[in-house]
Amino acid sequence: MxxxxxxxxxxxxxxxxxxxxxxxxxxxxxxxxxxxxxxxxxxxxxxxxxxxxxxEKTPAAIQSSRLFHPEDIVIKTPHAHISSDSLTIMAGPCSVENRDHIFKMAAVAKQGGATVLRGGAFKPRTSPYSFQGLGEEGLKYLRAAADQNGMDVITEVMDDEHVPLVAEYTDIFQIGARNMQNFSLLKEVGKTKIPVALKRGMSATIDDLLNAAEYIAAGGNQQIMLIERGIRTFDSKYTRNTFDVAAIPVLQQLTPYPIIADPSHAVGRWDLVTPMAAAGIAAGAAGLIVEIHDDPEHAFSDGPQALKPATYLAMTRQAQAIHQLMAE
Amino acid sequence: MxxxxxxxxxxxxxxxxxxxxxxxxxxxxxxxxxxxxxxxxxxxxxxxxxxxxxxEKTPAAIQSSRLFHPEDIVIKTPHAHISSDSLTIMAGPCSVENRDHIFKMAAVAKQGGATVLRGGAFKPRTSPYSFQGLGEEGLKYLRAAADQNGMDVITEVMDDEHVPLVAEYTDIFQIGARNMQNFSLLKEVGKTKIPVALKRGMSATIDDLLNAAEYIAAGGNQQIMLIERGIRTFDSKYTRNTFDVAAIPVLQQLTPYPIIADPSHAVGRWDLVTPMAAAGIAAGAAGLIVEIHDDPEHAFSDGPQALKPATYLAMTRQAQAIHQLMAE
Amino acid sequence: MxxxxxxxxxxxxxxxxxxxxxxxxxxxxxxxxxxxxxxxxxxxxxxxxxxxxxxEKTPAAIQSSRLFHPEDIVIKTPHAHISSDSLTIMAGPCSVENRDHIFKMAAVAKQGGATVLRGGAFKPRTSPYSFQGLGEEGLKYLRAAADQNGMDVITEVMDDEHVPLVAEYTDIFQIGARNMQNFSLLKEVGKTKIPVALKRGMSATIDDLLNAAEYIAAGGNQQIMLIERGIRTFDSKYTRNTFDVAAIPVLQQLTPYPIIADPSHAVGRWDLVTPMAAAGIAAGAAGLIVEIHDDPEHAFSDGPQALKPATYLAMTRQAQAIHQLMAE
Amino acid sequence: MxxxxxxxxxxxxxxxxxxxxxxxxxxxxxxxxxxxxxxxxxxxxxxxxxxxxxxEKTPAAIQSSRLFHPEDIVIKTPHAHISSDSLTIMAGPCSVENRDHIFKMAAVAKQGGATVLRGGAFKPRTSPYSFQGLGEEGLKYLRAAADQNGMDVITEVMDDEHVPLVAEYTDIFQIGARNMQNFSLLKEVGKTKIPVALKRGMSATIDDLLNAAEYIAAGGNQQIMLIERGIRTFDSKYTRNTFDVAAIPVLQQLTPYPIIADPSHAVGRWDLVTPMAAAGIAAGAAGLIVEIHDDPEHAFSDGPQALKPATYLAMTRQAQAIHQLMAE
Structure with a gap:
């Protein structure tokens, strides 16, 4: 009630x-x-x-509902102000690969207007034999690269034990799609004051996503943003997932948290990232999180979905133009 | 080969x-x-x-492939020119309800820039006890309403036997999602010279859709457009289907046919039609097909997804602005 | 009400x-x-x-509901009595390929206890360039092969125009999964007195299936059986569809029609047909419809899912044993 | 290779x-x-x-493949021997509710032939406001109840930090569906010698499940069993999930680990548990894990899917009879 x-x-x-x-x-x-x-x-x-x-009829995720919290929640980090009245761009490579590379990518990200640098130091990989990330060393490089460019950091935390370590380096915790219902982890980041970007699980309903967010809110942390990154459907031949673009306005009606589009994971192919970023913004997203790489073929992970610098820069120009048009 | x-x-x-x-x-x-x-x-x-x-490695739907037909196929009807270099709007009520109503709706559709009037005379309803359409009488009203406004007609044909009858009244055959693999019907419209708008089945893969189009092409008719209207996924609580917006650029790469977005059926809720239309155009759609109604609560079918005239007019203005921006 | x-x-x-x-x-x-x-x-x-x-709260498919028709509906054909108190086996090749072959297959089917011979004369193929069936010639062979073995015929009718033709040769109309919502066809078979085996569409919900059956019942024909043949889900790497075995008892509770399992289409692999047939019967199916072929590699269609004679005979023995155990 | x-x-x-x-x-x-x-x-x-x-062409989950490990892996716990040549029953309430209740349920479980007692002390609940389990106190009661009846314990461990604590009380770690890709947790249980029952995630493909198992195997622990518990599909009106019964023989071909069916979670309704248990065994499952409760309406969690004692006893008798028939 x-x-x-x-x-x-x-x-x-x-x-x-x-x-x-x-x-x-x-x-x-x-x-x-x-x-x-x-x-x-x-x-x-x-x-x-x-x-x-x-x-009396309220959703289970009560604090995450506009019925309880009618006004937009704005996420504030040193260099970003994430809310639906502006367009926040978060960009960077899938994995932090080495010091030089993340510095190079940070400069590219910044050039495209990104205020938040992404990069994975702990990687949730399908196979145990795949590259698992540089760990704390990666976090250090990521932090330094962001600082040099006057940017903030978003990076994934994969388990509750790593929360204090990752907290030392990041401005935003990213919770990955596979961990969306790792309730121990959600409770742990809920105890901090650090913003959390929660990715929708690949078969999570809208309600599942809001209930997962509620675990964070229930701990006292409502600096939450939600990321739509594609869902699993019956057709994965041409795109890795199905970008559920309608989830963006649906979530905006239901919850005060800003909604971010992740076109890279939604489709898994660089050549579709630009139209999907455009679609996401046209649908009302408050921001984008995209993967970039100067040499995608040799990327340590997820190369096929990384934008090369020139494509990224063109994409962000178009994205900004659409966002401005929508705001008029 | x-x-x-x-x-x-x-x-x-x-x-x-x-x-x-x-x-x-x-x-x-x-x-x-x-x-x-x-x-x-x-x-x-x-x-x-x-x-x-x-x-040597060709898709089964060979004529529907850009490998075989590299240039865009343009659909020409008396008042429309459907191709990705312009934005075609098709609008009208879900069902033709009576003479006056379709005339009124045609005028609204026209005012929003629509060149094609939609309306169902034969309705594929989930239940046999629901309104099944006015039949030929409905076709007559639809034709007259379009003619009075200098518009073309698109209307659904539900079975092969009705093809000659519907052909007398329509400029474009619509094949509904439930009939996407009604091969007898596809063969029959393939023998005509009338353009065909083929809706993606609710669980059809991209390849299924192209193979269905191939049945039409194999009969000698390549005046085909494909309609993305949402697919069935695990979450239908907030939207009737999941609008697969990435299918738009995927299909554009694979096939020469123009791709149309149907935001009304994709979400099933009028309040999401505008952002989904925007997303569809931002993703590159060559046109929109949308349902309008001046009194949705009393619509004979699909009222919840119909736009009222004022909302429709605002939606088309935004759609045109996005299309123009994308073309720049 | x-x-x-x-x-x-x-x-x-x-x-x-x-x-x-x-x-x-x-x-x-x-x-x-x-x-x-x-x-x-x-x-x-x-x-x-x-x-x-x-x-007052009734399903839309009212005649297909046990609320309206509490007792089991039994399908009677000259040689079969299809209801949940016995086990009916329908077997035969996917396509009628030629006269000799269907006679040979009919003898095998009979030997395994089948009372109904299946075989396609009009084939709904994904590609227009695939074998489309022998047409009426195939129907003649099928009828003759069944008659020689004292069996009944089940065969697919693909459109409303073919209903009278197919009616001359068959004892049971089969409506394919792709045509489950071809309402014109459903209405047409609903006007006959011939039993109808309605296959669940690959993305049809339980309610969709019952509403489709209602179209047949609304025409006056309640000699209906429903076939669970697998649904489309996110994983099709190892099985073509996902056999929704729980649909069998769910449908039995909801509707008076007998429920048949089609393990061949559900999995698309012959080596899984036997365990899926067993599972279907253990879950309460009133019958099986399975594909057999003596030379699957050269089958005109669906070879990979056809059982060779020896495997078929072993499968039916196991199926009968499980059915007997369940009845005890 | x-x-x-x-x-x-x-x-x-x-x-x-x-x-x-x-x-x-x-x-x-x-x-x-x-x-x-x-x-x-x-x-x-x-x-x-x-x-x-x-x-050369090997799956990514190489140790979990029969190519690498052709013979069945048998899980041995003090009172159970889990392999496809016998039928292991694991039963108990969803949650450990209090001392008396778990003792009562253990006696019922045992009476039906169960050798392993299930019960949750740490509960992964969709909402943070739902009952989260009794924690260590629950583990103590569970252990004592199993010991008194000469049974083993299976219970869920929800995060890597809890592995040592749960290890003190359990014979088998259960990894829940939501944690199937919690790689930190998988690595941690992989370092122990305790058998692990890994539940398939609700949208996990067969390959995802095997890759998750590989994380455990890569740590040195191959005492793994896999649980099919239903997947998420487009229809959840009549059953909570879709029981993917074909996954049982598919997995048996691909991997040496025993495959267990969980009919309770697969359907979420007690009245369908018996036919689904029968189907799972007919498809070749090496065991069942089922939820029981003497007063389902007042169960702390998942009451609707719990079998009452009498139904459970009848179900196990039928399950044993089918298993015996299949083995003949």
Whole structure:
């Protein structure tokens, strides 16, 4: 149940908290008060009267719902301001491969207007025999490359034990699609104050994604953005996944978190990244996360979906133009 | 096998035809000659030498492939010119409901820049107890409404027996998603000279769609356009289907036919039609087919996905602006 | 709404029919009366009192529901009795290839206990350049082969125009998965008295399948059986489709029609047909439809999924043993 | 590449190891030697001659392949012997709810022939506000209940940090579907000697599942069993997931690990568990894992899919009869 209070707000919040103490979870955001698993009939008349509205049918992911948090949540990092009123670009190679390479790629990313540098140091690979990332060494290079270009860092954290280590180097935790329901990890990043970019799992429904976000929010961290990166369907011959572009406006209606499009993973082919980035922005995405590489054929991972610098720069110009057009 | 001839083209075409007469199917487009199911080793040296290239690994849908037909196919109807260098809008109600209503909707469609009027007279409904369409009476109203507004007609034909009847009234046959593999119907429209808009089946792969188009082409009719209208996936809570926006550029690479986006069926909700139309055009669609209704709550079918006139007009303005931006 | 009458049944049926004449569709089965799209409040008090139960929340496929038709529907053909209390085997080659071959295969089918001979004369092939079947000639051979072995015939009818022709030769119409929602065809077979075996479309939900069956029933033909033949999912590397074995008991609960398992199409690999046939029967199927061939490598179609005679005979022995065990 | 040696086996293994030391990963099982990412041309003539066969096209999950490990792997725990030549039953409540309840359920499980007691102490719940399990207290009760009945324990471990704790109480680690690609967790259980039951992720392909198993094997632990528990498809109205029964024989061909069916999660409805258990065994499963509860309506989690004791006992009798029939 969500109670939207219209008068004596702080007093009524206190009353509700007291009433349900040790019984139900009470969550507060401004004049919205959520009581998990409770119904209006449990409320005394005085609170019912003080409410503008009592919403009984709420989604399970209550804090991640606009019913509870109507205004957009804006993610702020030193160099980025992630929200639907601007276009944030996050770019970089799939993996941090070595010091020189990430510095080179950071400069390219920056040139295209990216304010956040991406790069994987811990890589979740399908096969145990594939390159697993440089680990902490990779994090150091990534941090240094971002700093030199006045950018922020986004990088994946793969398990709860690594949260403190990754926290030393990153501005944004990325949770990968395969870990979207790794609840231990979600709880751990939920205890920090660091923004979290949560990727939709490849067969996660919209509700699954919001419930996963709720694990982070339930820990006290609502600096969350959601990434649409393609879902698994019956046809993977021409694209690795199916880019669910409609999820972007659907999520924007349901949740206050900014929605980011990841065209690289959605299609898995560099030559489709530009039209998919365009589609994502036309559908209302607050940002893009894309993979770039100067020599995709020799990339340590995911080469086929990496944009070469020139293609990346053209893509970002088009993306900015569409974003501006949509804003008019 | 596709043989791309570089010299003595007409003589060599004649030789190839003679050689495979009564054995294999030989298809010719300019200097491309396809021999279905044959290999290069079956060719005499003189033809091998006359070929610029011999492509042995060809898709089954050979005539629908750019390997065989490299240039865009342009669909020409009295008032429309459907190709990727312009934006064609097809709009109208889901069903032709009565004479007045279709005339009213035609005027709205026209006002938004539509050159083709859509409307169903034979409706493929999931339940036999639902409204099945006005039949020929509906076709008459549709034709008259289009004519009065200087527009063309697109309408669904549901079975091979109805092809001659529908042909009397329409400029474009629409083949519905449920009939995408109704091969008898595909063969029948393939024998006509009337353009065909083939909708992707809800679980059709890209290859299935191209093979279905090939049935039409094999009959001699290559005035084909393909419609992406959403596919069936594991999540249908918030959208009826999943709009596979990446199919648009994928199909453009593979086939010469123009690709049309149907945002109405893709999502099944009017409030998402505008962003999905925008996404479809940003991804490169040559046109849109959308459902409109002045009183969606009382529509005979598919009311929830119909745009009201004002929303439709705003949508088309945005669509045209994006199309123009993409063309720059 | 379904009204289950408990007294003055024929009088009340007459009253209800009169009441809704020319307004709503009234369907009657014994003491069950369905009024499509009506609610209990529309009934006079006397009928409400005469009802044992009034079910307002009914599925759209009302005649195909056990709410309306509680008892099993048994399909009777000259040599078969298809219902869940016995095990019917239908076997034969994918395509009728020539006279000798179908006679040979009929003898094998018979030997394994099959009472129905399958074989395609009109083949729905993905590509227009593939073998399309022998047409009426194939039907003649199929009929003769069945007659010689004291068997019945099941064969696919692909369009409404062919219904009368196929009706001359077959005991059971088969509607293919790709035609499951070819409503013109469903209506046409619904007008006959010939049993219909309706295959589930590759992305049809359970409700879609029942609504398709309802088109046949609405025409007056309830001699329907439903075939589970695998659905399309995200993994088709090792099996062509995903055999939805749970659909068998689900459908048995929902509908009075017998449910047949088609392990051949479900997996597309002969070496998995035996365990899938076993699984289907263990789950409660009333019958099997399987493809057999003495020389699968040279089969005109679907060779990889055909059982050789010896494997077929072993499979049917195991199937019968499991069916007997389940019946105990 | 897999080299199957036929002579001087130990000498040649030593040579191969030396040759690729610090370059490629060399894995040995009897006379099979796998060199990850290498090709036959890299081998000296003498080794080529000593090989019965050199397989160059190998799956990425090389140790989990029958090409490398042809014989069945048998899982041995104090009271169970899990392999395809017998039928192992694992049963218990979804969650350990309290001491008395798990003791009661253990006795029921045992009565139905179960040798392994299941029960969750750490629960991966979709919502953070749902019951998350009793933690270590639950593990203690579970262990005690199993011991009293002469049974073994299987219980889920949700993150790498908990591996040592859970190891103190369990005989088999269960990795849940949502964690199938939690690579940190897979690596951690791979370092132990405790058997691991790996559940297929809800959208995991067969290859994804084998690659996940390979992470465990790569750590040195091949005491692995794989659980088919249903996949996510387009239809979830009547069953929670789609039980992919064909995965059972497919996996048995590909991998030496025993395959277990989980009918409870596959369908999510108790009334379908019995036919799905029957189908799974008919398809060749080496065991079942099922949820039981004496009062499903008040179960802390997953009540709708729990079998009541009497139904469970009838199910196991039928399952044993089918298994015996299949073995004959």
């Amino acid at each position: 969500i109670i939207i209070l219209k008068k004596e707000i702080s007093e009524n919040i206190a009353r509700i908290k007291k009433m349900f103490a040790n019984k139900k979870q009470v969550l507060v955001h401004q004049n919205q008060v959520a009581v998990v698993g409770a119904t209006a009939t449990e409320l005394p008349r005085e609170i019912q009267v003080a409410a503008e509205q009592i919403i | 596709i043989i791309i001839l570089k010299k003595e083209i007409s003589e060599n075409i004649a030789r190839i035809k003679k050689m495979f007469a009564n054995k294999k199917q030989v298809l010719v487009h300019q200097n491309q000659v396809a021999v279905v199911g044959a290999t290069a080793t079956e060719l005499p040296r003189e033809i091998q030498v006359a070929a610029e290239q011999i492509i | 379904i009204i289950i009458l408990k007294k003055e049944i024929s009088e009340n049926i007459a009253r209800i029919k009169k009441m809704f004449a020319n307004k709503k569709q009234v369907l009657v089965h014994q003491n069950q009366v369905a009024v499509v799209g009506a609610t209990a409040t529309e009934l006079p008090r006397e009928i409400q009192v005469a009802a044992e139960q009034i079910i | 897999i080299i199957i040696l036929k002579k001087e086996i130990s000498e040649n293994i030593a040579r191969i190891k030396k040759m690729f030391a610090n370059k490629k990963q060399v894995l040995v099982h009897q006379n099979q030697v796998a060199v990850v990412g290498a090709t036959a041309t890299e081998l000296p003539r003498e080794i080529q001659v000593a090989a019965e066969q050199i397989i």
